[in-house]
Amino acid sequence: MSLKHGLLGLLSYGSMTGYELDKTFKDSLFLFWKAQTSQIYRELNRMEQSGWLTSEIVYQTDKPNKKLYSLTEPGKKELHDWLSENNLDNEFQTRSTFLMKLFFSGEKSVGDNIEMLKEYKVRCLEELNALKTVGGSIEHYSQFTSQNREPVYWGLTARFGELHIKACLEFAEEAIRTLEKLQ
Known part of the structure; x- marks a missing residue:
């Protein structure tokens, strides 16, 4: 996905x-x-x-004047073409600073690495907590779409996010237990 396709998708509503x-x-x-906000405005331009x-x-x-953006027919076509692509080749490639650091963490003490994993675990818990507001967002934004099925897809995406973060949390706990055995 790219930022532009996310923006095209939002403008389709x-x-x-x-x-x-x-x-x-x-x-x-x-x-x-x-x-970032600046990235969004650059992409809109x-x-x-x-x-x-x-x-x-x-x-x-x-109030100050505002700029209202609308999707054009070529924009709708680009969104449709992108949605029609069945290219999932890169879907399971992960780009993670955390995992890169963990990979090379043999250079640090076990205690420092346990602390890093504990901090990662805290971040996972914060993300899970933040996801609790998603239901309200889905309900709020569902009133702006005329299609009743859109919120179903939004909910599926939120559920994926929840399960992914729970898996990250489970990994952190397992990694901490593994490293504690090394001490």
Whole structure:
């Protein structure tokens, strides 16, 4: 996936301002894709130059003007083409700083590595706790789509995220037990 396809997907639900796209992205797609606000705005500019979306300035008297983005037919086609690809070749490749550090952690003391794993475990628990708000986000955003099946897919994605983090947590606990035997 790329950032542009995530933004195209969000715009397929309806026109949004950059602020709304940024907030919606961070409320929903954070489970599997992270993006800075500046990255989102840069990508929106590129996508507009590519003809995948248009924007219009909405003038407001009591607030600053806002830019409203809408999907174009070429943008809809790009999203559809991307969704139709069945290329899962890279799906199970993991890019993780944590795993890279763990791989080379023989260079550190066992105690330091146990501490690193305990911190990782805390982060896993924080992520699981953060996922508790996803149900409310799904309910909130489901009112903005006319298709009743969209929230089902959002829920499936959230469930994957939950199970993935639980697996990471289980791994951390197992790794800690393994390293404690080395002390």
